Each structure stands twice: as C-alpha cells, then as structure tokens.
Amino acid sequence: MPQFAYKAMQHDGVLTEGLLEASNRQEAMRQVEGRGLKPIKLAESAGGAAPKKPGGGAGAAPATGGGSALSFGRKAKITPRMLENFTRLLSSLLAAGVPFSRALVILHRESGEPVAKAKWKEIHDLVIDGMSLSKAMERSPETFPRVYVAMVEAGETGGFLDVVLAQIADFQAREKELKSKVMTALMYPIILLILALGVLVFLMVFFIPRFQLIFAGFNAELPLITQVIVKTSELVRGYGLFLAAAVVVGVIMLKSWFNSPKGRRAWEGMLLKLSIVGPLIAQFAMARFCRMLGTLLQAGVPLISALNVARRSIGNQVLIDAVSxxxxxxxxxxxLGKSLAQNRNLFPGAIVEMISVAEESGKLDVELMRIATVTEGDLDRQLKSAVALAEPVMLFVIAAFIGTIFIGMVIPIFSLQDHIK
Known part of the structure; x- marks a missing residue:
C-alpha cells in the first residue's frame, strides 16, 4: 500500500508532519482529518506507486467533470465580490474547526455562480492532489493577486490561515469601498466630459460648416482663431475615421507599454512626481504596507517574512524597490525605523519616529495598525477634497473649449456688416 507524506496544523496552531498508508490521496486526506488535524500539504512519498483514483473519496469529482469545469473557469472571470465571499467564508469555516478539504468542498458546492463553482473546484482538486493552497492559487494569477497569494503562504507557514484569510477579506472590503467612493464622486464629471465631447463633435461636423459657407460668400478674411477652428473642422470631417483609428492604435500601444516592466516603472514614477496625485498614491501605499505588516506581526510572523509579504501590497513598483x-x-x-527612514517619499519623518519608538517599546504591531487607521482617515478626506476640486476644473475646461469655438465663430459676424455695405 502506498505511503503519503503530510503536513498539517494541530488545534493549537503547531505544525506537524508524518507518514501514513492509504489506498489513494482521498483516503489519506480522510485519515489526516480523522486525527483532528487541518491538512496543509499531502503528497505521495517516493516509495508509493499506486495511481490516483479520480473517483474515490468524498468531495472528489470525475476527471471529465473536473476538466470541463477547469476549462470553463479559465474562460470566465471571477469578480472581486466572488473572491471576497470565498475568502471570508473559507476563513469562517476554518475558524469553526471545519477540516480544510471539507471547507473547500462546501465552498464550491454552495457557490451560486457557475464561474466561481468551477474555479473553487479547481482549487479543491489541486489541494487534494497534494499542492498547498498558496501554490494552487498561484496558478490563477488572474483571480488571486500576488499579495493575496503571499499572505496565504504566510498563513500556511505560520499556522494561522483562518486569521490571514479574515484580514484579506477586510482588505478587499476596504479597497472596494474606497474605489466605490472615488467612482461615485467622479461619475458627474465623467458624464459632463462625455457630453462635452459630443457637443464638440457636433459643432465641428455640423455647425461650423454652415458658418463656413456664410463666410466664404463674402470673401472676407477670417481672424486667426476662426481659421484654426475651421481647419480643425475640415480635418475632423475629412479624416475623422483615420484619426479615430490612430487613437485606438495609440491606446493599444500605450497599454502594452504600461504592462511591460519598463513602462510600468516609468508610468508609476511619473505619477509619484505629480503634485496632487503623487502624495495620495504614496499615502495609500504606506497605509497598506503598515496595515499588512502590523497584521502579520500580530499573527506571529517573523519580521523579515512579514516585510517580504507586506512590500508586495504596496502596488507601486518604484516604491516596492525602495522598500526592498x-x-x-x-x-x-x-x-526597522532607521531602515525605512531612507524612503522619505513613502515614510515621512514623523511616521519613522513613531515606528522607531514602537520598535523600542515592543509595540510595533499595534502602532503600525494605528498609523494605518489614521492615514486611511486622512487619505479619505484628501480624496474627497481632490474629487470636489476636479468637478469645477472639468467644468471650466469644458466651458473654455466650447466658449472658444463660440467666440471664434461669432467674431467674424460683426465684420460682415462692413462687407455688406
């Protein structure tokens, strides 16, 4: 009978390893759970030779069904709401003492969306095959971000996976709320911008040509601003489709460049240099870093390991390099305080002093969480002010464009009387 090597977590959070004999992986998983352990990794040892039986054990699915679900999961996309629900429910099940593999079975069985059901089934099958949860998630980067996988890996290593999953769900809810606030505040300016573009196109294509015929009938010399507007109108009417195609190609090329490491670094570095946007990005990155690091330290993760995970949560590659x-x-x-002091654009002097004092007093995790909370509150107020300022600025820009066209077309009308005489 084949042997299986397992790595599991006891009720007190201590990791344990061992060997057991079983006819297949599913049977081995049931034996581990029967001992009151939470399996983290299960793999057939070098001496095992029995092939895997895909139909054996509770929670396992036939190979054909799993393959079709996997194929479907790759075509569709998991929404942030689905991922947050998965994370929070898995955390609750593990905290309640539900065995790990059974928790994954519950998740993919109880999911109402076919896309999520297929993806959670895929994760379940990989874990049953002996892969750790973080490695299984790492195979789906379009669903699980890098920082998500890094936190799960830290939770598996430290034996507090349920705690880490709960923190991830809180992070997801907080970021979704922040994005919702920004999008709600920007909705009105965006609608105004779309309407303004529609008005400009109408003026260029239909309105200005009518005035152009009137001016041509009097052989009058038009002012410079009117000539520029008329030429622009002719360009839009004659080459509008080519201009639209050029814009689409340019957007695709820019997107490809932004996705490259070099382009991403250049773009993120430029954003950090902007007067209003740069400080907001740096504050948001610092808040995420401090909250992530504080959470991991509270859970007992060693400082170096916690730093390596927390730096991935920053999001800006330029700042990630600095923290590295x-x-x-x-x-x-x-x-830690003196080391972070080298990054003044991310950690101001006051924040560095707070971290240094907390490090000396042994309350680093508590202080990091407090810094994150205070920074997030300040960031929320700044975002509201920035969005409130964006509305009148956009209105002014829109009025300036339309007003310039109106003035440019009205000025020649006052000189038509001289030509009529």
Missing part, C-alpha cells in the same frame, strides 16, 4: 532596499538593511541587523 530597506528590507535588506533590516536583514543586516539594522532597526
């Missing part, structure tokens, strides 16, 4: 240098200094034995 600070982590290298911490590895050399230097204090």
């Amino acid at each position: 240098d600070s982590i290298d200094r911490v590895k050399e034995g230097k204090p």
Whole structure:
C-alpha cells in the first residue's frame, strides 16, 4: 500500500508532519482529518506507486467533470465580490474547526455562480492532489493577486490561515469601498466630459460648416482663431475615421507599454512626481504596507517574512524597490525605523519616529495598525477634497473649449456688416 507524506496544523496552531498508508490521496486526506488535524500539504512519498483514483473519496469529482469545469473557469472571470465571499467564508469555516478539504468542498458546492463553482473546484482538486493552497492559487494569477497569494503562504507557514484569510477579506472590503467612493464622486464629471465631447463633435461636423459657407460668400478674411477652428473642422470631417483609428492604435500601444516592466516603472514614477496625485498614491501605499505588516506581526510572523509579504501590497513598483532596499538593511541587523527612514517619499519623518519608538517599546504591531487607521482617515478626506476640486476644473475646461469655438465663430459676424455695405 502506498505511503503519503503530510503536513498539517494541530488545534493549537503547531505544525506537524508524518507518514501514513492509504489506498489513494482521498483516503489519506480522510485519515489526516480523522486525527483532528487541518491538512496543509499531502503528497505521495517516493516509495508509493499506486495511481490516483479520480473517483474515490468524498468531495472528489470525475476527471471529465473536473476538466470541463477547469476549462470553463479559465474562460470566465471571477469578480472581486466572488473572491471576497470565498475568502471570508473559507476563513469562517476554518475558524469553526471545519477540516480544510471539507471547507473547500462546501465552498464550491454552495457557490451560486457557475464561474466561481468551477474555479473553487479547481482549487479543491489541486489541494487534494497534494499542492498547498498558496501554490494552487498561484496558478490563477488572474483571480488571486500576488499579495493575496503571499499572505496565504504566510498563513500556511505560520499556522494561522483562518486569521490571514479574515484580514484579506477586510482588505478587499476596504479597497472596494474606497474605489466605490472615488467612482461615485467622479461619475458627474465623467458624464459632463462625455457630453462635452459630443457637443464638440457636433459643432465641428455640423455647425461650423454652415458658418463656413456664410463666410466664404463674402470673401472676407477670417481672424486667426476662426481659421484654426475651421481647419480643425475640415480635418475632423475629412479624416475623422483615420484619426479615430490612430487613437485606438495609440491606446493599444500605450497599454502594452504600461504592462511591460519598463513602462510600468516609468508610468508609476511619473505619477509619484505629480503634485496632487503623487502624495495620495504614496499615502495609500504606506497605509497598506503598515496595515499588512502590523497584521502579520500580530499573527506571529517573523519580521523579515512579514516585510517580504507586506512590500508586495504596496502596488507601486518604484516604491516596492525602495522598500526592498530597506528590507535588506533590516536583514543586516539594522532597526526597522532607521531602515525605512531612507524612503522619505513613502515614510515621512514623523511616521519613522513613531515606528522607531514602537520598535523600542515592543509595540510595533499595534502602532503600525494605528498609523494605518489614521492615514486611511486622512487619505479619505484628501480624496474627497481632490474629487470636489476636479468637478469645477472639468467644468471650466469644458466651458473654455466650447466658449472658444463660440467666440471664434461669432467674431467674424460683426465684420460682415462692413462687407455688406
């Protein structure tokens, strides 16, 4: 009978490893759970030779059904709401003492969306095959972000996966709320911008040509601003489709460039240099970093491991590189506060002092969470002010465009009387 090597978590959070004999992986998984353990990794040992039986055990599906679900899951997309529900429910099940594999079975069985059902089934099958949860999630980067996988890996290693999953769900809910606030505030300016573009196209294509015929009938010399508007109208009417195609091609090329490492770094570096947007991005990155690091330290993750996970949550590659240098200094034995002090664009002097004092007093995790909460509140107020300022600015720009066209077309009318005489 084949042997299986397992890695599991006891009720007190201590990791344990061992060997057991079973006819297949599903039977081995049931034996591990029967011992009151939460399986994390299960793989057939080198001496095992029995082939996998896809139909054996509760929660396992026939190979054909799993293959079709996998194919369907790849074509569709998991929404942020589905991922948040998955994360929070899995955390609740594990915290309630439900065995790991059974929790995954419950998730894919109880899911109401076919897309989510197929994806959670895929994760379940990979874990049953002996893969860790983080490695299974790493195979679906379009569903599970890198920082998500890194936190899950830290939770598996430290034996507090349920706690980490709950924190991930809170992060997801907080970011979704922030994005919702920004989109709601920008909805009115965006609608105005779309309407303004429609008005400009109408003026260029239909309105200005009528005035152009009137001016041509009097052989009058038009002012410079009117000539520019008329030429622009002719360009739009004559080459509008080519201009639209050029814009589409340009957008595709820019998107491809932004997705490349070089383009992404250049774009994110430029954003950090903007007067209003740059500080907001840096504050948001610092808040995420501090909350993530504080959460991991509270859960008992070693400082270096927690730093490596927390830096991935920053989101801006330029800032990630800067924090990576600070982590290298911490590895050399230097204090965290002094190491982070090198990144003034991300950690202001006051924040560095708070971290240094908390590090000396042994309350680093609590202080990091407090800094994150205060920073997020300040960031929320700044975002509201920035969005409130964006509305009148956009209205002014729209009025300036339309007003310039109106003035440029009205000025020649006052000189028509001289030509009529």
